[in-house]
Amino acid sequence: MSYLRRWFATNVDAALADEALRAAVGSAAGQKILVSTAAKAAVTDFDSLRDVTARIKQHTLDHLDHYLGQFIETVQACGGVVHQAATAAEANEIIVRIARENGLSLCAKVKSMATEETGLTHALEAAGVRVLETDLGEFIVQLDHDRPSHIVTPIIHKNRRMVAAAFARELGVEYTEDPQALTMHARRYLRDVFRRCDLGVSGANFAVAETGTLCICTNEGNGRLTTTRPRVHVALVGIEKLVPRPADLAVFLKVLARSSTGQPITVYTSLITGPRRPADPDGPEQLHVVLLDAGRRAIHAGEYREVLRCIRCGACLNACPVFRRIGGHAYDNVYPGPIGSLLAPLMNNFERYADLPQASSLCGLCRDVCPVKIDIPDVLVRLRRDQVKRSVVPWSRRVGFRLMSRMLSSTWTYRMGQGLLRLVTWPWADGRWLRHLPGPGARLTRHRDVPRPAPRSFRELWKRGEVE
Ligand code: SF4
Incomplete structure (x- = not known):
C-alpha cells in the first residue's frame, strides 16, 4: 500500500540532515512572519478583514457556477477568448495549440502556481516554444535546474552562495554574492527576452466575474511586461480564483500582501480587462483565459470546499514549524506546507500523499495567519479520519x-x-x-x-x- 512507501520519511530525513536548508528556510520564514505581523498590526482590526475575505470567497464558491458563467461572458464581451480545461494535460494542450496556431516561439512567463501544477513549461518546451521565467526567484530556479520550494518565495531553500554560483555557471558572469549585482544580471538578461517574446503566460491572483478582469500582483514589474509586450497573452486561472466584483479586490489586496510578504500592497498590481483595444498604446492582440479544474470541482463538491478559499499567500508555510524545519521539497508536491498537506491528497492522489496530513502538530498557527480563515488543523483531522475510513492507514x-x-x-x-x-x-x-x-x-x-x-x-x- 502506498501509505507504507517511505518517500516522505526519506525526504524528511534528508531535509533534516541538510543544515544549509534548515538555516535558509528557518531564517527566511521567521523573517517573513515578523514583517507580516508588523504589517497586519498597522491595520485596524485586521481580523475583521479576514472575516470579510473568508465570507466573500465562501460566497463565491457557494455560487461558483453563477460567477463562472458571468466571468466567461464578461471576458468574451471584452474580446477575450475563454477555454475550459478539466485536467492539467488538457490545459497544456490548449496552450500549446494556441502557441502553434499563432506561430509563437518565445514565451515570457510570470510566476503562477497553476502553471506549476500543470507542468506547462515542459509542455511548451516539448512543443518547441522556449520558456523564460521572469520572476527573479523563478528565474533562479530555472537557471539552477531546480524546483520551487515555496508558493511565494520559490528559492527560500537557497542561500546567496548558491544563487551566485548558479549565475556564474549558467550566465558566465563574474561570481558575486551582491544581491543588487545579481539582480542587474537577471534584469539585463530578461530585458532582451521581453523585447523578443511573442507569448506571455501568467496566472491570476484574482479573476473578477463582474468585469472579466484579471488581477495580477508582482513585485518586480515582470507581470506588466509579460502581459503587455507579447502578441498573445494566455492566463491559466484556477476556477477558485473568482471574486464577484472589482470592489472586492480592495479587501483582498489589503490582506494578501500583508499576509504574504508583509508589504502594505504588492509593488505592481495589474488589472487586465480584455486584449489591446484600438486606442491602447500597448497590450496583446489576443487574450486567452484558460479556466483550470484539475481536481477543484471534486473538492468543491465535497465537504472540503473551504480549502478552495486559499489565495496562495504562503503565510501558513512561513508559520508552520514543520515546513520551517524541512522546507518545501520534502512534500514532493507543487503546494508544500499546511495548504499542500490539504491540496495534495485532495487534488492529486489521496493514498500517495497520505503522510502529509499526518505531518502536523496541529498547533494551529496556520489557521491563525490564514487571511481567508481556512481552519487547516480541522481539515487535517478530518482527512486523517478519512484515511482510517478508506483503510489508507495500515x-x-x-x-x-x-x-x-x-x-x-x-x-x-x-x-x-x-x-x-x-x-x-x-x-x-x-x-x-x-x-x-x-x-x-x-x-x-x-x-x-x-x-x-x-x-x-x-x-x-x-x-x-x-x-x-
Ligand atoms: S491556506 Fe491560507 S495561509 Fe495558507 S496559502 Fe492559502 S490563504 Fe495563505
Whole structure:
C-alpha cells in the first residue's frame, strides 16, 4: 500500500540532515512572519478583514457556477477568448495549440502556481516554444535546474552562495554574492527576452466575474511586461480564483500582501480587462483565459470546499514549524506546507500523499495567519479520519490507536499503561530524556529527544502531598 512507501520519511530525513536548508528556510520564514505581523498590526482590526475575505470567497464558491458563467461572458464581451480545461494535460494542450496556431516561439512567463501544477513549461518546451521565467526567484530556479520550494518565495531553500554560483555557471558572469549585482544580471538578461517574446503566460491572483478582469500582483514589474509586450497573452486561472466584483479586490489586496510578504500592497498590481483595444498604446492582440479544474470541482463538491478559499499567500508555510524545519521539497508536491498537506491528497492522489496530513502538530498557527480563515488543523483531522475510513492507514496503526483509545477510556487501564510505559522505556532513559529508542520507536527519537515518562504521575505526587 502506498501509505507504507517511505518517500516522505526519506525526504524528511534528508531535509533534516541538510543544515544549509534548515538555516535558509528557518531564517527566511521567521523573517517573513515578523514583517507580516508588523504589517497586519498597522491595520485596524485586521481580523475583521479576514472575516470579510473568508465570507466573500465562501460566497463565491457557494455560487461558483453563477460567477463562472458571468466571468466567461464578461471576458468574451471584452474580446477575450475563454477555454475550459478539466485536467492539467488538457490545459497544456490548449496552450500549446494556441502557441502553434499563432506561430509563437518565445514565451515570457510570470510566476503562477497553476502553471506549476500543470507542468506547462515542459509542455511548451516539448512543443518547441522556449520558456523564460521572469520572476527573479523563478528565474533562479530555472537557471539552477531546480524546483520551487515555496508558493511565494520559490528559492527560500537557497542561500546567496548558491544563487551566485548558479549565475556564474549558467550566465558566465563574474561570481558575486551582491544581491543588487545579481539582480542587474537577471534584469539585463530578461530585458532582451521581453523585447523578443511573442507569448506571455501568467496566472491570476484574482479573476473578477463582474468585469472579466484579471488581477495580477508582482513585485518586480515582470507581470506588466509579460502581459503587455507579447502578441498573445494566455492566463491559466484556477476556477477558485473568482471574486464577484472589482470592489472586492480592495479587501483582498489589503490582506494578501500583508499576509504574504508583509508589504502594505504588492509593488505592481495589474488589472487586465480584455486584449489591446484600438486606442491602447500597448497590450496583446489576443487574450486567452484558460479556466483550470484539475481536481477543484471534486473538492468543491465535497465537504472540503473551504480549502478552495486559499489565495496562495504562503503565510501558513512561513508559520508552520514543520515546513520551517524541512522546507518545501520534502512534500514532493507543487503546494508544500499546511495548504499542500490539504491540496495534495485532495487534488492529486489521496493514498500517495497520505503522510502529509499526518505531518502536523496541529498547533494551529496556520489557521491563525490564514487571511481567508481556512481552519487547516480541522481539515487535517478530518482527512486523517478519512484515511482510517478508506483503510489508507495500515492495520497495525489502526489496532494501535484502538488499543490506546481503550486504555485512555478507563482510569484503571490508563494507570496500568502509564506504569507499563515507564517500565518499557526505562532501559533507554538518559536523565529526563529518551534519546535513542529501538525498533518502532526509533523514528520518534531519530531527530529529537523525547521526554521520559515521569517517574511518578501528578496524581501520585498529589496523593503523597508532594505538590500543592
Ligand atoms: S491556506 Fe491560507 S495561509 Fe495558507 S496559502 Fe492559502 S490563504 Fe495563505
